[in-house]
Amino acid sequence: QVQLVQSGAEVRKPGASVKVSCQASGYTFTSQGISWVRQAPGEGFEWVGWISTASGRTDYAPHLQGRVILTTDTSTNTVYLELQSLRSDDTAVYYCARDPFDPGINWFDPWGQGTLVTVSS
Amino acid sequence: SYDLTQPPSVSVSPGQTATILCSGDVLPKQYVFWYQQKAGQAPILLIYKDDERPSGIPERFSGSTSGTTVALTISGVQAEDEADYYCQSADTSGNVVFGGGTQLTVL
Numbered sequence: 449q450v451q452l453v454q455s456g457a458e459v460r461k462p463g464a465s466v467k468v469s470c471q472a473s474g475y476t477f478t479s480q481g482i483s484w485v486r487q488a489p490g491e492g493f494e495w496v497g498w499i500s501t502a503s504g505r506t507d508y509a510p511h512l513q514g515r516v517i518l519t520t521d522t523s524t525n526t527v528y529l530e531l532q533s534l535r536s537d538d539t540a541v542y543y544c545a546r547d548p549f550d551p552g553i554n555w556f557d558p559w560g561q562g563t564l565v566t567v568s569s
Numbered sequence: 570s571y572d573l574t575q576p577p578s579v580s581v582s583p584g585q586t587a588t589i590l591c592s593g594d595v596l597p598k599q600y601v602f603w604y605q606q607k608a609g610q611a612p613i614l615l616i617y618k619d620d621e622r623p624s625g626i627p628e629r630f631s632g633s634t635s636g637t638t639v640a641l642t643i644s645g646v647q648a649e650d651e652a653d654y655y656c657q658s659a660d661t662s663g664n665v666v667f668g669g670g671t672q673l674t675v676l
Contacts, residue, residue, distance in 0.1 A: 553659045559611040
């Protein structure tokens with residue numbers, strides 16, 4: 449079955465960077481993209497960005513542009529999210545999700561189990 | 570604030586029908602998707618492209634649209650349906666937008 453498995457929880461200080469991984473299995477990795485969505489404690493969802501696993505093309509949420517980098521490694525079917533210059537309001541559970549971007553709209557199925565990133569001094 | 574508006578909460582007795590609404594100006598122009606998130610779990614896709622149900626999702630979940638308002642209907646609600654429900658679409662620039670979520674309580 450299609451499965452996305454994410455790396456474990458991270459704690460960082462403000463100003464630092466964090467890199468979270470998402471390994472896919474159960475389907476042809478390059479057939480669909482991967483999006484990242486975050487959820488602050490007790491809050492709703494916020495889309496972070498999308499990467500084409502076939503071409504490496506990326507699309508980022510405007511308010512995170514310049515701080516977020518998505519990369520893909522087709523040899524291990526893994527996508528990475530790097531978030532730089534961390535702030536306290538980046539504290540959230542970060543989810544990766546398969547995203548067909550079809551037809552020209554992002555949607556998410558299935559989701560990874562989530563990775564809690566805590567930013568605290 | 571959210572580009573898509575949902576009621577914060579809906580309550581329903583077991584066996585009844587729950588309707589969760591989601592409104593937004595973009596909805597006549599873009600598909601809507603619905604997700605269910607149970608406490609402490611990752612979300613799952615319930616409805617895609619307005620009214621399509623993925624394999625494995627029970628038939629009691631359905632989606633419908635009417636102009637700037639869309640609806641998720643759960644027929645014959647069961648206790649296991651207690652969860653948060655989120656609608657999702659895209660704005661006119663193609664940026665992903667989510668509703669604020671609706672907490673469904675099964676009385």
